[in-house]
Every structure is written in C-alpha cells, then in structure tokens.
Amino acid sequence: MVSTSELSSASASAYTPFLDSAFYTGDVSDDWTYKIASQDQLDQLSEARQMHQALPRPLRVLVLYGSNRQRSFSKLMSFEAARILHHLGCEVRVFDPHGLPLKDDDDTVRPFLSPTSDGQTVGTDAHPKVQELRQLVTWSEAHFWCSPEQHGNLTGIMKTMIDHIPLSLGSVRPTQGKVLAVSQVNGGSQSFNAVNSLRILGRWMRMFTIPNQASLPKAWTQFTPEGRMMDSSNRERLVDVVEELVKVSCLFYGRDDTFATRWSERKEKAQVGRLLSQAEKEQAKGSN
Template identity: 60%
Template sequence: MSETFPALHDSHLQPIAPESLRPPFSSHKPRILILYGSLREVSYSRLLAFEVRRLLERLGCEVRVFDPAGLPLPDEAPVSHPKVQELRDLSQWSEGQVWISPERHGAMTGIMKAQIDWIPLSVGSVRPTQGKTLAVMEVSGGSQSFNAVNQLRILGRWMRMITIPNQSSVAKAFQEFDADGRMKPSSYYDRVVDVCEELVKFTILTRDASSYLTDRYSERREEAAELEKRVSLKSI
C-alpha cells in the first residue's frame, strides 16, 4: 500500500498543536442564549426556559432568553427587522445556546424553526454559530419522545455548533410545573440539571479554543486559492 498522498496539499496540513487546545481560560461568565418554541399564554417550553435560566445563573453564567413574540417568518421581512436584529445580536453575543421546543405532530414547532432559520450560517467570511456550544431540550404533552431533540441536533450540526451529548425530554409537561411555574422535583428535573451542568463545562472547556477547533484544512485551501486568484488578477 502506498504511503504517499497525491491528493494532499502538504502546505495546508498543519500538525496538531496540543498547546492551542489549552489556552488560558477566560475569566468572564459564560454567555448563554436560550431559545424556546411557543407563543402560548401558558407555555411549558417557556417555563422550562426560565427554569434553565435560573440553573445556569446558579452555575455562574450570564443568560439571555429570547422572546419569539413578534418575530416574522423567514423571508417575510428584511433582516433589518428589530426582532431579527435582536435575535442575531444575541446569537452573536452568546458562547453557548439552549434550544427548547415543544413536540408538535412529531416534530419541533414552526416557531422554533423560524428562530433558527433567521440565524445566518455565514456573514461574509464569518460563521456566527460555528464552535458555540449547544444543549437541546423538548417538552411534550404525552409520553416521552425524542423527535424534536433529534431534529434540533441535526440543525445544531448544520450550524457547526458543538452539541453536547446529554439532552432533556420532559413528558406530560403539564404535570411537571407547579402553580407558580416552577418545575417540580422529578427525574426530569434532575436530567435538566445534568444538561445545564454539562453545557457550562463544555462551554468553559471549548470557548477559548473555538477558533482552533474549527480551523479546517479545506477552508485553508480555499482561502489560499482565493488569495492566489486575487493576486493574479492584480498582476494583469
């Protein structure tokens, strides 16, 4: 078997640098954005979002919860719409995110999907969500299901996010919150705590090495080719 690599451009293949994976940790609080996928007056995904916010703040994070009320459908309004700008600014600000959707007809809600669709994959050469951490959760009115969290995982991968292994699915959510909107003690609550802990750990572990973790051979090649093309055009 040949040990040569005729298709490989050696100049763009960089040796792995372990020291780049262990930069000094930032001292500021991890910045977490929470999105939820319902506009109902009594929304269990919203109640879960607020419960998650409390837990993340207890764990030392700075947290923002985006209210999807008033957000237009994708392509219904320009990106200059105030709610779209608010969402994009919060996404850019965040170092990690939590996506919480009800499961409706075996899938995430349209409200959840619309928020994600408004967050761009790229703005020029910048990929706004690349390398950010992500936790996924869902609530359902019936028995426990994982359809929505599975779909959210696919979207997280598409957005080039680091989706943590743990997740939460709260079944019969109407039974899991008290009259004050607080989540009752249960195995579901314990799993939510697990997910929050894991998200904070992964965020602290990866945020300072994010640019190195997402530095890719293929993109280095593309950038070099574009630069060579620009230089060639200038010389004409």
C-alpha cells in the same frame, strides 16, 4: 434594536425574565436552582462552577424556546435552565420569539419593513426581531434550545428562529464551533422526535451538541401554578443537561482556532483575504 456591544449591559427585564420576582413564592435563597448551583448553598455542581470560575470572564449563553403561548412549558423549562446557568455565574440571555416574522427573502413592501437608506425595500433580514436574534447569536458562546413537540416534531416557531440564523454573516460564522444543549416538552408521553431534529439542525449549524438531553413528558403536570418545575427525575435530568453544557463549554472556551476553523476556510482566507459569502462563491462559479 440592541447592538452587540450593548447586550452585556442590557436590562434584566429585556433578557433575564427568568429572574422576575413573580416566579418566587419566597426568598430567592429558598429557590431550588439556587440551592443546587450556588456556592453559598449546597453547591452540588461545584465541579462545573469551578471550571467556569477559571474562565477569564463569564460564559455567554443564549436560550431559545419554541412557543408564544403565555403559559408556555418550553419557556418555563428554559427559564429553569437559565436560572441554573445564572447561579453558576454564566451570563444568560433569553430571546423572546414574539413578533419574529416567517423568513421571507421577497423584497415586496410589507407593513413591518422600512426602506433602506437607498429607498429600496428589503426582506425579513432587516426586521428588528431578526436583527436582535442574530446579534444575540453572534454575542453567545453556548446555546440551550427547548421546543415543544407538536405533530411529532419541533414547532414552526422553533424552526423559524433557526431559519433566521445564517451559516455566515459576511465573513462571520455566527454558530460555528459553539456548544449546544437540546431539550423538549411533551403534552403526552415522553418522546424524542423534537430533540432528534434539534440535533440535526445543530449539526447543520456547525455546532457541537452535547450527548445529554432532556425530554419532559406530560409537561402540564410538571409545574407549579407559579411556573416552577416540581421535583422529579425529569427535573434532575435537566440539571444534568445544564451541568454538562457548562462543563463542555468551558473545555471549548477560547479554542476557536482549534474547533471553529476549517482547512478550506483558512485556505480561502489566505487566497482572498476573507471568507466569501455563498452568493459570492456562486457568482465566481458563473464567471469561470
């Protein structure tokens, strides 16, 4: 399990699979994301790059995709977004959902669970993949989400990841005030059901979702055998989304006191010295 303090120095193989050499047929300098985003190449996203360079440190972006398939098009699309972010100077981490359990608060003994220090079993909150995801969310300052559309909506894997991200971890609000970009891939014609649902989830997670979004139709026709996105208006839209994510995140950067706090929470802190968990609030109601 990776601690929050170790995430910045995590190995490339752990959280930056999008930089694997298998995705490049030639030199990295020939890569389309590098050409567009790098200051050393065409520098076509210079405004976003300059806004990002003005920050005191690189923006921390977490990328989530909703599929476990080996050749997952939501993963491939997420990797392209991650490359653009990387070439703009952001610190990018991609979470691999393999092994993430369904959310379960039952304390029944399960094969993947281990006893706590007091010998009591715990629910899936203690699962290493759940802990890893939550630590990445806490570490991050912006998110890029991509889900396949399946049966007219986002996948169960995508929803499971979000289900494991609580509105509060003690007195910490891990997603509140963070900037979000949403996207989806489709097996058939273009649809927007998944991104619409992701927007709803982002709002409930107290995140600021940017206006732009990307929906990739017939995703199986949009990538090379190496897993790279082919030139098209859909690829251009993805660039637009990533550029907007960086710009808006830069505007929000360092303004938690403005965008990530609420009057009711400030009042609660003033009264009891910290934010209460929902369980503590319910317990307080019962004792009144």
